[in-house]
Amino acid sequence: MIGKVMGWLSQFFKSKKKTIKLGIYGPPNSGKTTLANKICQDWLGQDMGSVSSIAHETREIQIKEQISIKSKDGRELMFNLVDTPGIATRIDYEDFIKSGMTEGKAKKRAKEATRGVIDAIKWLDEMDVVLVVLDSATDPYSQVNITIIGNLAARNIPVLIVANKVDLRKANMKKVQAAFPQYEVVGISAKYGKNINEFYESLFNLAGR
Amino acid sequence: MVTLHFVPYTDIEPLSSVGRIRHLLNIAKQNKIVLLQGRLRREEEAELIKTTMEEINKEFRGIELAVINPQQSELSGFSRMKYDVLGMLLGDRSGLTIIGPANVVKAISKDPNKIEVYTKDVKRKKRR
Numbered sequence: 001m002i003g004k005v006m007g008w009l010s011q012f013f014k015s016k017k018k019t020i021k022l023g024i025y026g027p028p029n030s031g032k033t034t035l036a037n038k039i040c041q042d043w044l045g046q047d048m049g050s051v052s053s054i055a056h057e058t059r060e061i062q063i064k065e066q067i068s069i070k071s072k073d074g075r076e077l078m079f080n081l082v083d084t085p086g087i088a089t090r091i092d093y094e095d096f097i098k099s100g101m102t103e104g105k106a107k108k109r110a111k112e113a114t115r116g117v118i119d120a121i122k123w124l125d126e127m128d129v130v131l132v133v134l135d136s137a138t139d140p141y142s143q144v145n146i147t148i149i150g151n152l153a154a155r156n157i158p159v160l161i162v163a164n165k166v167d168l169r170k171a172n173m174k175k176v177q178a179a180f181p182q183y184e185v186v187g188i189s190a191k192y193g194k195n196i197n198e199f200y201e202s203l204f205n206l207a208g209r
Numbered sequence: 210m211v212t213l214h215f216v217p218y219t220d221i222e223p224l225s226s227v228g229r230i231r232h233l234l235n236i237a238k239q240n241k242i243v244l245l246q247g248r249l250r251r252e253e254e255a256e257l258i259k260t261t262m263e264e265i266n267k268e269f270r271g272i273e274l275a276v277i278n279p280q281q282s283e284l285s286g287f288s289r290m291k292y293d294v295l296g297m298l299l300g301d302r303s304g305l306t307i308i309g310p311a312n313v314v315k316a317i318s319k320d321p322n323k324i325e326v327y328t329k330d331v332k333r334k335k336r337r
């Protein structure tokens with residue numbers, strides 16, 4: 001009888017897999033939402049949010065719950081995906097006007113973007129694992145990147161650096177690796193799905209431990 | 210003309226985290242480039258970004274931020290430990306933090322040992 005109860009309890013706890021919070025952080029226009037969409041398309045068959053070439057398209061925290069992914073060797077990882085607004089130190093509505101927006105829309109976007117940055121920083125404490133998405137064609141030494149990664153390290157949150165846009169001619173993976181030698185860096189193109197299996201493998205190695 | 214305002218670490222040392230951020234942002238909001246001896250704590254850097262966002266308006270469009278700390282990356286083993294302990298006790302006085310108001314500074318580009326500040330008035334300004 002006791003054996004039966006123990007067996008039932010062990011089955012119960014085995015079936016209750018832990019769901020982690022997987023955050024996507026990075027500067028504006030690094031492709032965070034493009035990666036979130038790729039993950040959601042691959043495992044749920046739907047998009048997560050809209051993308052745009054104009055910075056600060058994502059201005060609110062977006063959450064997709066209960067995403068379950070499987071590795072080649074049968075491991076399973078369950079997570080809630082949290083796509084955050086791009087973290088910036090400056091937001092100028094005139095930059096949006098230059099991109100073709102009306103003054104009213106540009107001011108509204110700027111205001112929402114500042115709130116988005118504040119929310120993204122507030123949410124740092126909530127994450128279990130974070131993907132820091134960087135544009136591999138731009139300077140990785142920007143202080144925003146260093147501040148995000150430094151704050152995650154201070155909170156002991158595991159980090160995978162995703163060097164996105166490796167399809168671009170100016171992409172420089174080595175520079176990203178040199179800037180953050182103590183972290184694993186995986187180069188992908190979220191837009192075209194390049195190296196996406198290597199990305200999932202790295203995610204399993206980091207979050208599936 | 211670009212004004213550089215040097216802030217010795219002793220100026221911010223006795224202040225709380227909020228006080229340090231306030232002090233530095235107040236200078237930057239006067240359209241001066243702040244050169245801080247040493248650096249803020251990592252959590253304070255994130256808080257600086259958050260506070261900057263809260264204060265963005267028509268006149269103040271944010272900041273450009275860069276920290277240069279060439280010695281730290283070269284340290285290893287005991288020296289690194291000594292450096293970290295001293296940093297914890299006395300604050301991080303080595304290196305240099307640059308906070309430029311976005312109205313004046315267009316961009317700051319950084320290599321591990323070099324910072325280049327691009328201002329809006331002057332086409333290109335180099336600093337080490």
